[in-house]
Amino acid sequence: MPKFILAEKLNMSQMFTKDGKVVPVTILRAGPVKVTQVKTLEKDKYLAVQVGFGKKKRGNKFTKLTEFRIGEKDTFAKDDEIKVDTFVVGDLVKVTAEMKGRGFAGPIKRHGFKGAPASHGHDHPRAVGAIGGRFPQHVRKGLRMAGRMGGVRTVTNLEVIDVDVDRNLIAVKGAVPGANGGIVKIQTV
Numbered sequence: 001m002p003k004f005i006l007a008e009k010l011n012m013s014q015m016f017t018k019d020g021k022v023v024p025v026t027i028l029r030a031g032p033v034k035v036t037q038v039k040t041l042e043k044d045k046y047l048a049v050q051v052g053f054g055k056k057k058r059g060n061k062f063t064k065l066t067e068f069r070i071g072e073k074d075t076f077a078k079d080d081e082i083k084v085d086t087f088v089v090g091d092l093v094k095v096t097a098e099m100k101g102r103g104f105a106g107p108i109k110r111h112g113f114k115g116a117p118a119s120h121g122h123d124h125p126r127a128v129g130a131i132g133g134r135f136p137q138h139v140r141k142g143l144r145m146a147g148r149m150g151g152v153r154t155v156t157n158l159e160v161i162d163v164d165v166d167r168n169l170i171a172v173k174g175a176v177p178g179a180n181g182g183i184v185k186i187q188t189v
Helices: 107-111
Strands: 004-016 022-030 033-039 048-053 064-069 092-096 103-105 147-149 154-164 169-173 183-188
Touching (some): 022 154, 064 183, 107 147
Antiparallel strands (some): 004 022, 004 183, 022 169, 033 048, 048 064, 092 154, 103 147
């Protein structure tokens, strides 16, 4: 049975593990989500479940609808509810959200470079500096330079640290893309 749910990103925090280590976590308010449509092979040519999350102020509409692919053995029906208790501590999950893009950014903003000193005749204080030697006579792959920043969508292999069924909260180890209050998709790897 695939494990998936939609959630709202709350904030980052830290938790203590059982062996006393401090772990950075992202708190997500997950579900419950309601199955709004089941896609079948006969009608839609693929298997998927469409789920809705949140409620709009007026009417009976959801704030976010999204699809999750399922296998042939998985059975879902319309109006089923998927709750946070499908996840357990130790699950590895893939989290997808839309991070705000920052456009083309220089190396100081993008990678946190220090920059040149402000005195002693420097006219380009935010420049990269040297990018390589005489060998291998080309710019190495993965060299940190200016370029597009942000726009990250998916982070994989995040560990579920804690699940609070009463308050519908999931604590995931590490950072999750997207702004606080944004909607994220969580599914097992």
